[in-house]
Amino acid sequence: MAYIKIIDTDDLTSPGTTRKYELGVRYVDHSSTNTIKPEYMYLKAHDGLTQYQPYSVGLDVVPNAQLTTKAPVTTSTGAIVVVPQITIPLGRYFWGQVKGSATIVSTDTFAAADYAEVLNAGTGIKLDGGASGSTAEAGTTVAIATASTSGGTTAVILSGNEVTIAAA
Secondary structure (H helix, E strand, C coil): CCEECCCCHHHHCCCECCCCCCCCCEEECCCCCCCCCCEEEEEECCCCECCCCCEEEEECCCCCCCEEEECCCCEEEEECEEECCCCECCCCEEEEEEEEEEEEEECCCECCCCEEECECCCCCEEECCCCCCCCCCCCCCCEEECCCECCEEEEEEEECCCEEEECC
8 A cells, every 4th residue: 555645634624526646545644643643545435425434445447436435345355444534525535534543433332442343334333242341352343442432423543454344
């Protein structure tokens, strides 16, 4: 994977109608004061994307959109999960967060240090393994909760790892 060292940081919060960077290129925000620096991937939105909702990275044959987002689908191989930290209109180019401290939609109640996964067609993270106290990282682990929550959104650290997405 290729990394880019310098971007217009306004692009992190302003999706564009024209492509400004290579699709799939990554950017690490070294100006962040977090221990794990936020990492982003440049993509094209396959649809209108909901703020904080997890999406998978996928392929498309449409020119200028060969690397795009999609709803998470079951896979036993490494899926890349991105989480837009802003709402993204259909067809816009944007930087989706893949690693570091982030906010993500959650459909379960999390305790701090619970691991999280994304399921097939999931619109939020679930407890990895289905139960609180899920403190063993697995091939499905996309994030770890940094605070307790009762659903809605959860503060997490995204692993940036390629993961397996289970059917249910």
